[in-house]
Amino acid sequence: MPKKMPKKKEAILKAATVLFANKGFTDTSMHELSELTGAAEGTIFYHFKNKEHLLLTILQTTNESIVEEFDRFIDGREFKNGLHMVEEIVSFYLYLAGIMEFQFLLLQRHYLYKFVAENQDFRSSLEEFYNCISDMFEKAIVRGQQDGSIGNVHPRKTALILFTMVDGVVRFKNFNLYDAGALFNDLIESCRKMLKPDGETAR
């Protein structure tokens, strides 16, 4: 983790994350960013060579901190079986999406994909995030199939479906359509039923 960062630089990164997530890239002006942080416009360009590079920096730090959070989560925990691990990943994803609201919102915004299509650095960061999540689900499913807590499903495809599910719930929450919390129990229950071995009775 990079420490010792100039005050203004840190303030700019923080404010820009919120603005880029809420208002979008083009709809956020450097002037607005300068007013909000108390930094002069020139200061922003002193720290970041241009607007796009500011976004890239935000995307990279966001990706790093999310991947790091998940690594720490997986390492520091014992899961009694694969199914339980899936459930915990879902919970933790929703938890993180709550406390890192703006970062997750940013990752879902479609304008990122213009940059991803044109810039390798953007692509790398975003791919790492997506792979991190889907690999985690896949590992949990494979483990569950070994210990018998999960039935005979296609690990990769089912991992992707789980990912789209939690991602969809987060999107609904970010769009202020529905409260993710209210759906939590039913979501976990749905996952259990989706994954449980054939012929078993639901809990």
Add this chain to the structure above:
Amino acid sequence: MPKKMPKKKEAILKAATVLFANKGFTDTSMHELSELTGAAEGTIFYHFKNKEHLLLTILQTTNESIVEEFDRFIDGREFKNGLHMVEEIVSFYLYLAGIMEFQFLLLQRHYLYKFVAENQDFRSSLEEFYNCISDMFEKAIVRGQQDGSIGNVHPRKTALILFTMVDGVVRFKNFNLYDAGALFNDLIESCRKMLKPDGETAR
């Protein structure tokens, strides 16, 4: 359905739908739109009083045609039971999201929510769309619980989870992350398992 529309007006609506969906609202310029349609910039403002009103018109026609498609789909079909109906709705949603790619992409773009928050007309259109889909799922679930094809789940909440699932898959497809088609069979199978009555053996 409004017929008899001036040639250029129709061309503008069509092109703007694609541009607003792919590039976003702010990143689409009226000049670009004028070049692409062969209409002069003045013509655009002759038909639509400003850029925002052009977007609103697109949102309204999009919403109307999607709701209409679903109404026709539900009316013109017999479902052998509630579960089957859920499966068919999921299929049809994915089918529509394929042939109306840009309209669905537009509906998912986050910048819409700035307008929704500030403008009642935007809000009405978007709410109608979301209610149409979730109500349909809910009705199918309730019917399934009556005919015994669906187990004891919370109808509304489960409807929302189904919605977030298909919506999530469409988003992954629109982001070019994964192919929705490759996930189709596993998605339907997941829905079946999620919904099936307790104690039954999977097919």
Add this chain to the structure above:
DNA sequence: TAAAAAACCGACTGAGCGCTCAGTCGGTTT
């Protein structure tokens, strides 16, 4: 077929944008 109405045109405007740059300032090194 002439008049009226609707559709269309494109040069133009001024506000706002990203970004530059010459320069200030307090602290460290030489």
Add this chain to the structure above:
DNA sequence: AAACCGACTGAGCGCTCAGTCGGTTTTTTA
């Protein structure tokens, strides 16, 4: 005490944008 440093400043430049306006062409109507 001179030289150098990174952090920061804000006026200003070149340019793009949404929206306007006075005029022309096409279509409808009487």
